[in-house]
Amino acid sequence: MDKTHSSGGRPVPTVADVAAAAGVSTATVSRCLNSPTVVSEKTLKRVMEAVERLGYSPNFSARALASNRTNMVGAIIPTMENAIFARGLQAFQEELQRHGRTLLVASSSYRLDLEEQQIKTLSARGADALLLIGYQRDARIYDYLEKRDIPVVLTWASRPDSGLLSVGFDNRKAMKQLADMVIQEGYTAIGCISAETGTNDRARDRVEGIRAAMRDAHLDPGTLQLIETTYSIENGEAAFAQLMSGAAQPEVVMCGNDVLAIGALKGAASLGLRVPEDVAITGFDDIELAQVAPYPLTTVHVPHRRMGQLAARVLVETLDGLEPPSVELPVEICRRQTL
Amino acid sequence: MDKTHSSGGRPVPTVADVAAAAGVSTATVSRCLNSPTVVSEKTLKRVMEAVERLGYSPNFSARALASNRTNMVGAIIPTMENAIFARGLQAFQEELQRHGRTLLVASSSYRLDLEEQQIKTLSARGADALLLIGYQRDARIYDYLEKRDIPVVLTWASRPDSGLLSVGFDNRKAMKQLADMVIQEGYTAIGCISAETGTNDRARDRVEGIRAAMRDAHLDPGTLQLIETTYSIENGEAAFAQLMSGAAQPEVVMCGNDVLAIGALKGAASLGLRVPEDVAITGFDDIELAQVAPYPLTTVHVPHRRMGQLAARVLVETLDGLEPPSVELPVEICRRQTL
Structure with missing residues (x-):
C-alpha cells in the first residue's frame, strides 16, 4: 500500500501501519473501526491504542467513493x-x-x-x-x-x-381520543389553537380528530373556533386572548401542542381566568415541563x-x-x- | 468530461450538462451550488431549474477528496x-x-x-x-x-x-452577579444544586461564582451547602428535598440550571413551602419556560x-x-x- 503524504510532508499512517503496530490483520482493524461491537474487547483496545498512537484517521471520503456508503x-x-x-x-x-x-x-x-x-x-x-x-x-x-x-x-x-x-x-386518532374525553366531561363550546394546517399534516390531522369527536357526539363541527398560528408561547397567549374576546367564548381550548397550551395558560392568568373552572386547556406532546408548568397540563403523551x-x-x-x-x-x- | 454511469446504466448528468442546459459556464453552476448568495437571482433560478430537470447531484465525495473540504x-x-x-x-x-x-x-x-x-x-x-x-x-x-x-x-x-x-x-462572573444580588437581599444560608463539577467546567465555574460572592460579603464559603447531581427535573426535586431535610435549611437554593430549578420548585410545592417567602430559588439559562413555570423564575439569561x-x-x-x-x-x- 502506498503511503500518501499530508500537505506538511509528514507521512499519513495507513490501515496497514495500524495493523502492523497492533499485530493484527487489516481486516481486524477495519472491523474495529466499523463494527466495534463484534470484536473482542482486548483486540479493540489494542487496535484503538495503535490508531491513537499513530494518529490514524480512516479516509472516509475515499471509502465513501468506493462503497457508495458514508x-x-x-x-x-x-x-x-x-x-x-x-x-x-x-x-x-x-x-x-x-x-x-x-x-x-x-x-x-x-x-x-x-x-x-x-x-x-x-x-x-x-x-x-x-x-x-x-x-x-x-x-x-x-x-x-x-x-x-x-x-x-x-x-x-x-x-x-x-x-x-x-x-x-396516528395524530387524528390521538387527538380524537382527547376530544372524546373533553366532550364526555360536558364541554360543548370548543376552541382550538393549531399550527398552520395547510403545510403541516400533523396539525391538520389533530384538528380533524377534534372535528371527528364532535361529529360522533352530535355536535356541529362547524362550531369549532379555530385559530391557526405558529408554535410559540407568545403566539399561544395571543391566540387565547383572541378566542376569549369573541362573542362565543369557548369553555375549553384544545391546543395543537404543549408550547401553545402553556401560552394559553399564561393568557388565562393575564385575564384572571381560573383553569379549569373558568376555562379548560389541553396540550399535545407531553414535553417534560408539561408536568409542572404553570399547572400540570392535561395532554397527549407522544412516545x-x-x-x-x-x-x-x-x-x-x-x-x-x-x-x-x-x-x-x-x-x-x-x-x-x-x- | 467523461460521462460516468450509475449502476442502472443511466448516464449521470455532469456539471457540464447543467451548464449547457442553463446556458452558463460550469464556473457559474459551481457558484450557484456553493455560494448561491453571490449569484443573481435570475441566474440562480435558471441554473437550479436545470439542476432539477436533469436530476444533477454534485459529487461531494469526489470533491471532498480533491479539495479536502466537505x-x-x-x-x-x-x-x-x-x-x-x-x-x-x-x-x-x-x-x-x-x-x-x-x-x-x-x-x-x-x-x-x-x-x-x-x-x-x-x-x-x-x-x-x-x-x-x-x-x-x-x-x-x-x-x-x-x-x-x-x-x-x-x-x-x-x-x-x-x-x-x-x-x-464567563460562567463564574455571571453566577457571581446573581449571588451578589441574593446576598444583598439578606440571604446568608445558601444551598446550591449543581451538575457534577469534576467533569463540567461550566458547572464548576458557576459554583465558584457563588463562593466568590460569599467571600466578598464576608460569608464563609465553607458554609455553602452543595449537592451535585445530573440535570433533570426529578434530580432537582430530590436534591431540593435533601437540602431541606438537613439540620441547617438554606434560605435560598441557587441551581446550576433552570431544569434543576424547576425541579426545586416542584420539591418546594411538595413540601408545602412558599417561594420565595419560605425559600428562594434561582436558575441559570433562561429557557423559554423559565418565564412561566411553575412561577416565573429568577435566573441568568444566556444569549x-x-x-x-x-x-x-x-x-x-x-x-x-x-x-x-x-x-x-x-x-x-x-x-x-x-x-
Missing part, C-alpha cells in the same frame, strides 16, 4: 427549538451511534421549500438514509430519493396505506424517545437490505389539572 | 434534551446554512470519553471544523485537531487566556441564539483563512418571582 444518516426536523423534536432526535442519534452511524441534522423552520432544499443538500453530502417528520411533501421528492436509492423513514405520523416506511403515531430509537433501527435494517415493516406506536392521554 | 461542520453538545443547547444549535445551523455549510451533530451525554470518541468520528467523517461546549478536555484532543487542521470554537464558556477560540460568556450565530460566523471566517478574535458575550440577570 454511514451518515440525515434528519430534517421543523425546528430544534421544540424540546420534543430535540428529545426524539437525541434517542435517534444514540441508536444510530450504537450502529456506527453519524447523524447529520438540518431544520426547515416548518417550510416545505426549505425542507426540499435540505433533502437535496443532505443527499448530495452523502446521507445514506433520511428521517423526515410527517408525510406531507411533493411526490417528486419521494421520486428523487428513490432514484438515488436513499431510504426514508417518516416519523410523527402514521400512514400505513401510503406505501411509505413510517415509525409514528418520542421510543419513536426516535425505532426509527433508527428501521433505517439501519433497511440499509442492511432487510424490509422492516412500518410501526404505529400507541399514545397515552395524560389527565392532569387543566381539564 | 463544507460540513460538526457540533458536539452534552445533550439535545436541554432546550437551551437545542436552541443555540438551531441558531448555529441557520447561520451555517446561510454560508452553504451543513451541520453534523453528536451528543456526548456529558461524558468526556464519549466526547473524545465523537470528536474523532466527526473528524474522520470529514467535518471541516467543530463546535464544542466548554473548555474542559484533555490537551491531546486539541493537539489531535490541530494536527488535522480542524479549527474549533468553544462555546458556553469564555477563556480568552487559554489561546483557544471561543464565543461564550444562546446570539452565541450560536456568532460561533458559526467565527468558524466560517476561520475556514476562509481569517483569524477572528474570541467573543465574550454579556449575560443578564432576570429577576422574576422566585427571589
